[in-house]
Amino acid sequence: MRTLPVRRLAALLLAGAALAPVLTPALAADLLDEAKARGTLRIACEGTYPPFNYRDEKGQLTGFDVEIGRALAAKLGLKPEFTTTEWSGILAGLQAGKYDVIVNQVAATDKRRETFDFSEPYVISYPQLIVRANETRKLDTAADLAGKKIGVGQGSNYAELAKGIAGAEVRTYPGAPEYLQDLATGRIDAAINDSLLIPYLRAQTKLPVKAGAAIGKPESNAIPFRKGSPKFKQAIDQALAGLKADGSYAKISKQWFERDVSQPPAAR
Template sequence: MKHIRTSLLAAALLAGVSLAAQAADLLDDVKARGTLRVAVEGTYPPFNFKDEKGQLTGFDVDIAKAIAGKLGVKPEFTTTEWSGILAGLQSGKYDVIVNQVAATDERRKTFDFSAPYVMSYPQLIVRANETRTLRTPADLKGKKIGVGQGSNFADLAKSFDGAEVRTYPGATEYLQDLATGRIDVALNDSLLIPYLKEKTKLPIKAGAPIGKAATNAIPFRKGSPNFKTAIDKALADLMADGTYAKISTKWFERDVSKPIATP
């Protein structure tokens, strides 16, 4: 009987350990470690990239640092190609991805996500001296639209009835044609336009948003409700105390957590 009782006690203790392990929350690991392990591509300006000194910088890098600060830990960055970034998260190589990840229904089957922290739109780009009303698909009938070859924006532009879509290898080429009047408008992600304007130094400006908005969030492995609460609170606090707006304005000239203002 003593042997049986000992065996039962040992089994109960093992079961307790197993349940405790299952109940462990990622927040506990992050706090104990003192670091938030963050994955980014590192080659995706202006979101995350290496500056001229080889230092990792960008909007997402600044946001990740600010979140880690709110959690009371230090950020620890890993750079990895997009093709394997979600698999690395699933295998536990890092805690979160802060890299403009869309929280799709398919991804939610595998990961939990923070509250959205970025709102993005397809947006027209026009010449700096443009005076015509170019806001809707109807306004673009008969107009020449420049887009990147094979991009989602090319598909969107082709859906505009009567528009003439011209595809280019990249943004530099179609923005040059826009500036010189060879095309009427261009189309890209609203978040990239300030960066493209600064990079090219061309006489262009952001036009009207067009098409559906999309939101991006921070993914992490399932089963850590305390961690999700902490991440969401950190984001909310950053927005409440003005830190988020400061970071966003630095990179995009506006608060990208809010709907875009129509020009």
């Protein structure tokens, strides 16, 4: 058996190592082919984020994102396979290939796009005012809130938003139940939270409050997956478009949020 000189062998090994990063992406199978071969779409979510994804009283995984994930898998002809994991490690798990997608209200930021590809946006969310159910004052803009008391969760993005409203008195609370109670009793004039959470919070607390005007900038959430799978991206985007076209998306959305959350909230 013929052998190569040691120096030549070492040179070839180094050359191969240098080429490996270039060749690997080209040799990797598209994620769509992998999912079709196994017959499943592996979906990650927190499982502790109601009403988006959580376990009901029977221990079954449910919520808006769970139903959207199941519907997407069906459109792709695949069986949904869910994994629940803490938010702190959910993106790292995707990068490590533990699952195919995350359906968990992930904002498609520029920083995240450096590591992952994303579907088209499937949710549009706004910061939104919460006011008393019998409120008759005009509380639609930042100018309307000057001199008003606004309740927000301590340390939340909404606390920072409220602090930027000139002339407003910002009061922070441990969570939504506390500031909604003060809102209902007239101790504050308005509160701010995510537009998607307001119907859920109102139903849970059963307090006489309602959604007010959208305030601040909208955010779009999308579905991340590994880079380099153009067929998979096309399939996911087509599946989302199909759910919207046949009315399935709107039906799921209105069940959880009282409106189609793929669209901006209607003006009030």
